[in-house]
Amino acid sequence: MKSEEPFDRFYFWGDMLLRDFDEVDKYMVNAQLMFKDLSKLKELDETFDFLTEEQKEFLKGFWVSFEEKPAGSKEEFLKVWRKLPKVYAAFVKSLKKEKLGYEGMIHKEVAEKVMAKGILGKNEKGDQYIFAGFNALTKAEENIISYFVGEGANCYWDIDAYYMDDKWQEAGQFFRQYKNHPVLSRTFEEAPANFKSxxxxxxxxxxxxxxxxxxxxxxxxxxxxxxxxxxxxxxxxxxxxxxxxxxxxxxxxxxxxVNVTMGYPLRNTPLYNLLDLLIDMQLQRKGNYFSHRQVTAILAHAYILALEKEEAQKIRYSIITANRIYIEQEELQREGTLLQDLFQLVPPEEASVYLLQIVKTLGASFNDSQSFDREYAFHFHRHLSRLHEVLHDTGKHPDWRGFQKLFRQVVISQKIPFTGEPLxxxxxxxxxxxxxxxxxxxxxxxxxxxxxxxxxxxxxxxxxxxxxxxxxxxxxxxxxxxxxxxxxxxxxxxxxxxxxxxxxxxxxxxxxxxxxxxxxxxxxxxxxxxxLHNAVQINAIEPVTVEKSAETMELLRKYIKDGSDPEQKRELSPSALNDFIECKLRFYFKHLARLREADEVEEDLDARVFGNLLHDVVFWFYQELAKEGDGLIEKAAFKDWEHRIDRLIDKAFIALYRLPLDKKVTYEGQRIVVRTIVKEFMARIIQHDRAHAPFTIEALEEKFTVPVAVGQLEVMLGGKIDRVDSKSGTIRIIDYKTGKDELGVESIASLFDREGKRNKAAFQTMLYAYLYYKDRKVEARLTPGLMNRKNLFESTYTFGHSLGRGKDKRTIDDARQYFDDFEFLLNETLADLYNSESPFDQTTNLKTCNWCSYKEICRR
Ligand code: SF4
CATH class of the missing domain: 3.40.50.300 (P-loop containing nucleotide triphosphate hydrolases)
Incomplete structure (x- = not known):
């Protein structure tokens, strides 16, 4: 039968057709007649007089809808159906020629020979034949058994009166039929009544x-x-x-x-999972690069961890921490280890050889306590070898997608026949x-x-x-x-x-x-x-609180000047202080207990990745301009900005994804979107800066650290400021924000308000301004502000935070006049942090919990 269907798609149909042929033969149905096109219903009455009226009704019921000119799926069905008699005949003929046969074909042949009395010869030894324990017989079985029964064989049925004598009990359906059979009926005696008695x-x-x-x-x-x-x-x-x-x-x-006697589906085994991942890895490969998804999953697979734990964990950790999305094949190779076999560049025509090699290596590594795993390997080896032979014989090698379909088709129907010792x-x-x-x-x-x-x-x-x-x-x-x-x-x-x-x-x-x-x-x-049911959880959710024990107070010493081991030393950053103000417990989890979320590669260019990209590009951009202008940025410095930005975006992508330095960066999918957004963002920053020029760069991504006295202690506060520039006696403290941050601040006190609406970004820039002021001891106006996504693109955007509401609304154009209040509130907050009587407790503002990583612990 000619068809455009590729082998991997045909496999499904082929498999189904083989099952149908098998059944047709086991039930001794005349295939040539059954596969006949009866859309001309007349023929049905003429040719099928051996069928009962009821059987004919079933056929009519089906074919009547084909009487009119069939179209669509009916037409498709007819096209194939008309070819089936020929396919069946040719298939059986070619098997017979090679002295081969499928189960149904053999059953049918035996039944035909038996019925023609051609198989037995004389039972000269007088052997007694016994049939026992059968239930749903195929037509071939029924013919064979009834022939022997007719010749004096015994037949025993394992039945019970409970379902045998009640015509509504489907369990006895076949036995009731055999009880009325012309030959088999004689083998029935009264059914015992064990079930109920x-x-x-x-x-x-x-x-x-x-x-x-x-x-x-x-x-x-x-x-x-x-x-x-x-x-x-x-x-x-x-x-x-x-x-x-x-x-x-x-x-x-x-x-x-314990004896296991059952078929266990191959697809439920861990080996299937590993092989499917390997196929997927080859399928998703881009040139010499594998995707992190399959690579990290393979490296975390139980079999790989059992054999190559140290290397597998090392590689996986490096992929996740560096946020690698594609990894070059050569990097994954480790000579003389299983990893060398796993991470090869395999052409699709060698798919089966590649998987067979892996199965062989794994199979040889399983010890006696892994008898199940060994059994899985044995069965996969058998099926893959067969698949290899078929593909080799036909000379047709599907691509990796086709191979994956074939592999899944083969595996889905297979079971491992565990056979135990039943006694x-x-x-x-x-x-x-x-x-x-x-x-x-x-x-x-x-x-x-x-x-x-x-x-x-x-x-x-x-x-x-x-x-x-x-x-x-x-x-x-x-x-x-x-x-x-x-x-x-x-x-x-x-x-x-x-x-x-x-x-x-x-x-x-x-x-x-x-x-x-x-x-x-x-x-x-x-x-x-x-x-049984799970008890409904009616216990009240207990609050989670961490008291400031001696150990916890010790952890806090890392922020104190000269207070702790230099290795542990840290500065208290604006974001850590933001955490503490919003939820003391979150501060404890994140900065003292250091509970981290599980690391994963961020494939989606999420807000954090996007923010990092923009920060890199804008930093390099002003670093270059400042170098060229000796710190002074004139309007003319921006003239060739677009080329410069394109080059710097390439540089940022190369750094982020560790791309090869000597190759052109290719942008596709989400990367194109991100590049466009970064460029637009930069264009906007540059537009505002050109209007502001000339100005002088004072600091770029520079860290400022300042001790703040809290009682007897000196707490080190510190943070890296994106940009500080100056012009005409005003210093701007600039932070770039790609999130939802806003410019408005209700009051200085609101920046420290645990329960109300507070502006975290403004707290951060105010703290930066404070640190800069303390560190540089400047006598100039200090204007903190944001270049933020929300306002930068508005025509009314001006740099700086607004303070207050309504008529009282003004711009914080010199932060120094607010530093007294700010310092007082900052001291109060730090005093609370170092007060051993004040525990790390949960926020009462549930909105804060919405995006918190510790929601599970707090059950919020
Ligand atoms: S879930 Fe809420 S209470 Fe718990 S740590 Fe996070 S913010 Fe605090």
Missing amino acids: AEKEIKLTGVPQRIGQAKLVGQALSENLPPADQVEKTVIVLPDESMLLPILHSLPPELSD KGLQVMGVLETRNLDFENVFVLSLNEGMLPSAARQGSYIPHSIRRAYQLPTHDHQDAMYAYLFYRLQQRAKKISLYYNTEPDIIGNGEMSRFVQQLVYESGLPIAHHV
Whole structure:
């Protein structure tokens, strides 16, 4: 069949078609007839007289909508449907030629031979054939078994009168059919009534969250540990395979023999997670550069930490602290280590070889205590080798995106078949694996809708009505099969503990399985039903306060002149003082206890990164002009500003992202936006400065430190001022602000007000002016102010803070006249900080907590 579909997209359809062919054969359906286009309904009556009227109705019901000229998706469906008979015939023919076959094809062939009596020959030894424990038979199985039964074989069904004799019980659906079968009917005797008569204790428990179920099972087993010689009579059944590890981790340590018999999805393993990250890393690669997202995740993966902890942590730390977004491949290489294999530049045609090598290396490194990990590696190696062969044979190598899709498709359907020793130790099983096994003590978890019966239905190209017409299995069939497994498991058990999740989550919807509902409402058996719930949190939220103990007072000594070890010495910055004024506890957390947020690479050019970029550019700009003009900035100095700014923006990006110095900086995506904004901001600053020129640069990004007497102590205050310039006897103290800061100040006292609205930026520039004044002992007017995003772009912008409101509003054009008040309030604040009786307590202004990093601790 010719198609434009690339291999990785076809894989999904191919897989589905193979499943359909398999089923068609197992149910011995004539594929040529079933895949016929019956949109001309006439043909249906003419060719399909072997179907019953009911079956024909199903077919008509489907094809009637195709009678008119079909369009859109119907037309697409017909196009493929008409080709399927040929595809099926060609596929089967080519397999036969190579003496190969898929399961359904082999079942069908055996059934046909058996029915034609061509397979047995004479049973000369007089062997007795016995069939036992079957339930939902395919047509091929039904034909084979009934042939042998006809020849004298015995057949035993593991059934119970409870669901067999009640026509509404889906668990007995297939047996009731076989009981009416022309041949199989003779193998049925009266069904025993174990389910209701055997002595049973059934407990049903609703548990909030999936993991809680595992904990409860662990607890129940440790309270009632089965004797060593009886432990194999206990089974834990897991309809949700992802509960395997939680269960294994919850079992009491006394249970040393545990046997796992179930399919564990490959996609739930840590190895899948690592391989998927590696594929993603190659996919997102830009030239020789990998993205920090995958690189840092790989370096933090448990397997990598187990093998290369020191190097992996070192590299990860350096990426995060330097805020690296793209990292050159060579930088990640460490010769002779696993990192060398992981961080290669791999072309897509070598994808499978690359992953196979990693799996091999990891597999060889797992020790005996990591038997699960070894098993994962073995299975991934098998599937990747197969994928490698297929891609190699077809000569078609998808790109990395195509390979990722293929890899995920292959993995998603695969399970690791853990097979344990069923006669020894505690058994942990999937639902299907319990077939034909009896246990006295049964635990079943995840009894929720969507889990048992499972909501997962595999896709099929054969529409539902056509399935029904040809008696191919539908979802009712699957539900009936699982209903039988559920009841059969309990029919001879003595102690049954059933669990379900009461809370909606991504997997289950918190609704109890309908099988359990039936058990509760129809069986009439006494069932102890408990629903556990988390106690509602009604405790009042306790305030968080840190008293000034001797240790805390010691921490505060780092700000005192000559007060502490020189290594620890610090100045109290305006932002630390801002923290203290707004919330004493925040000051303690951030500056004394030094609780930091987890470091992450800031990929989005957030406000902080943008602010840093602008500060760098404006600093370098005036540094160059000041150097050229010997401190004096004339109007003419700005003439070539645009080129200069472009160059400096490049320089800032190179520094921020550690880009190679010899290459042109490329701007794409968000970087273009940031460059444009920085340039506009600079253009505006320059416009105002040109109008203000000539002026003299007094200081750029210079740190000023001043001791302030607080009682007997001298507290060191310090801060770096963005720019100080002077003109005609006025000195401007300038701070650039890219945030939401405003110019207006209500009063000097408001700058120290803990509860009301205060202007943090103005507090900062006033403190800078104070520090500058104290340090330089200047006799000039001091005007602190902002070049801030909010006002700079307004036509009415003038430099400086406004003070007061309404008629009294004026500009702080000489901060010196306010320094007495400012100094008094500053002293009070510092005295409070060093008062051992005054604890670090929480702010009462909840607005302050909105953006605080310690909200979790304070529960605000
Ligand atoms: S959450 Fe509020 S009370 Fe707690 S430290 Fe932050 S600002 Fe202070």
